[in-house]
Amino acid sequence: MLEPAIKKGLRATGRRMTRTRQAVLALLERTHQPLSATEIFEQLHQEKVSIDLVTVYRTLHVLKELGLVVQLDLHQEGLLRYELKEGRTHHHHIRCQVCGRIVDLLLCPLKKVTKLIERQTQFIVDEHTLEFTGLCPECQ
Amino acid sequence: MLEPAIKKGLRATGRRMTRTRQAVLALLERTHQPLSATEIFEQLHQEKVSIDLVTVYRTLHVLKELGLVVQLDLHQEGLLRYELKEGRTHHHHIRCQVCGRIVDLLLCPLKKVTKLIERQTQFIVDEHTLEFTGLCPECQ
DNA sequence: TTCTTATTGCAAGTCTATTGCAAATAACAT
DNA sequence: ATGTTATTTGCAATAGACTTGCAATAAGAA
Ligand SMILES: [Mn+2]
Ligand SMILES: [Mn+2]
Ligand SMILES: [Zn+2]
Ligand SMILES: [Zn+2]
Numbered sequence: 541m542l543e544p545a546i547k548k549g550l551r552a553t554g555r556r557m558t559r560t561r562q563a564v565l566a567l568l569e570r571t572h573q574p575l576s577a578t579e580i581f582e583q584l585h586q587e588k589v590s591i592d593l594v595t596v597y598r599t600l601h602v603l604k605e606l607g608l609v610v611q612l613d614l615h616q617e618g619l620l621r622y623e624l625k626e627g628r629t630h631h632h633h634i635r636c637q638v639c640g641r642i643v644d645l646l647l648c649p650l651k652k653v654t655k656l657i658e659r660q661t662q663f664i665v666d667e668h669t670l671e672f673t674g675l676c677p678e679c680q
Numbered sequence: 681m682l683e684p685a686i687k688k689g690l691r692a693t694g695r696r697m698t699r700t701r702q703a704v705l706a707l708l709e710r711t712h713q714p715l716s717a718t719e720i721f722e723q724l725h726q727e728k729v730s731i732d733l734v735t736v737y738r739t740l741h742v743l744k745e746l747g748l749v750v751q752l753d754l755h756q757e758g759l760l761r762y763e764l765k766e767g768r769t770h771h772h773h774i775r776c777q778v779c780g781r782i783v784d785l786l787l788c789p790l791k792k793v794t795k796l797i798e799r800q801t802q803f804i805v806d807e808h809t810l811e812f813t814g815l816c817p818e819c820q
Numbered sequence: 821t822t823c824t825t826a827t828t829g830c831a832a833g834t835c836t837a838t839t840g841c842a843a844a845t846a847a848c849a850t
Numbered sequence: 851a852t853g854t855t856a857t858t859t860g861c862a863a864t865a866g867a868c869t870t871g872c873a874a875t876a877a878g879a880a
Contacts, residue, residue: 544808554856554857555857555858556845556846556847556856556857556858557846558845558846558857558858558859560858560859561858574828576836577836577837578835578836591859592859592860592861593837594837594839594859594860594861595858595859595860595861596867597836597837597838598838598858598859601838611711613755613756613771615753615807615809616697616753618835618836618868619835619836619837620837626803634797634801634803634805637751638807643801643803645797645801647796649789649790649793650810651791653787653789653824654812655813656787657785658814660785661774661783661785661816662816662817663774663776663783663812663814663815663816663817664814664815664820665774665812665813665814666777666809666812666813666814666815667755667812667813667814668810668812668813669755669809669810669811670790670808670809670810671808671809671869672794672803672806672807672808673805673806673807673808674798674803674804674805674806674807675803675804675806676801676802676803677801677802677803679802691878692827694825695826695827696825696826696827696876696877696878697877698826698827698828698876698877699876700827700828716867717867717868718866718867722836731828731829732828732829732830733868734828734829734830734868734870735828735829736829737867737868737869738827738828738869744864744866758836758837758867758870759866759867760867760868822879822880823863823878823879823880824877824878824879824880825876825877825878825879826875826876826877826878827874827875827876827877828862828873828874828875828876829872829873829874829875830871830872830873830874831862831870831871831872831876832869832870832871833868833869833870833871834860834867834869834870835866835867835868835869836865836866836867837864837865837866838863838864838865838866839862839864839865840859840861840862840863840864841860841861841862841863842859842861843858843859843860843861844857844858844859844860845857845858845859846855846856846857846858847854847855847856847857848853848854848855848856849852849853849854849855850851850853850854
């Protein structure tokens with residue numbers, strides 16, 4: 541239950557905890573896959589929660605601003621996914637090309653590479669994205 | 681001038697070398713940045729080359745099928761970019777958040793990591809994407 | 821030049837995501 | 851409780867990347 545902490549974050553920025561925001565958060569909390577706006581919309585609908593797709597988008601936008609979710613832009617999907625930060629640290633993902641399952645990779649091998657790139661390019665590196673696609677054990 | 685080789689590839693699949701395909705290829709050849717369909721369309725228009733945006737999309741699709749271009753799906757851009765394979769080997773990119781400049785990173789640090797992931801997840805890894813964003817020397 | 825077939829341009833459509841605005845509702849003061 | 855105000859919501863419209871259907875055009879072979 542991370543609701544109290546979130547409520548605080550909302551209030552601190554003049555925002556309100558609403559039933560729709562609660563519904564989105566609760567779904568993200570109980571789902572162990574990064575979800576897209578459409579998936580959230582459809583899942584909540586199945587659960588008879590009345591919410592508009594636009595509201596899902598706006599809720600995710602707010603949660604991102606508050607730093608409560610991470611936005612994932614997985615390779616070649618053409619949509620954005622979101623997962624709760626809650627507990628998890630920076631990590632990356634692998635997605636099955638057949639069934640679409642997304643699995644956390646609990647590693648980031650890019651610390652040293654980032655330093656190297658900064659030296660070589662003179663860029664100041666801010667973010668990176670790293671994702672893998674392939675075949676999951678069941679789809680091989 | 682890679683035109684002869686490309687013409688061969690086109691012919692081998694029952695396709696034709698047309699003035700629009702030549703124009704797109706020539707632009708990709710002389711531009712040292714990955715280009716989006718819209719950018720190609722606008723640049724060619726400025727050069728008084730008559731071409732429809734749809735044709736640009738279709739041309740890029742063909743070039744990708746023939747393995748002549750790489751399609752890049754850079755983080756948070758919401759569009760696809762293309763660069764000629766010609767000469768270049770597998771590599772990654774860094775993009776400046778301010779001016780949008782994209783620079784080649786002539787490295788790929790992921791061979792060992794891929795093996796590790798395959799062992800840990802039981803996936804068969806097929807592809808990966810890796811990109812960096814930051815501030816280029818001029819925009820710092 | 822003629823013929824066949826791939827290619828093109830135009831219009832329309834798809835899909836994800838965003839924006840304007842009036843109605844609904846949460847938070848707060850009375 | 852009741853009213854006041856500001857935020858949030860739903861609906862409709864819109865934006866932007868990309869795709870598809872189809873008739874007109876043009877490439878390449880004969
Ligand atoms: Mn994750
Ligand atoms: Mn490149
Ligand atoms: Zn990382
Ligand atoms: Zn690589």
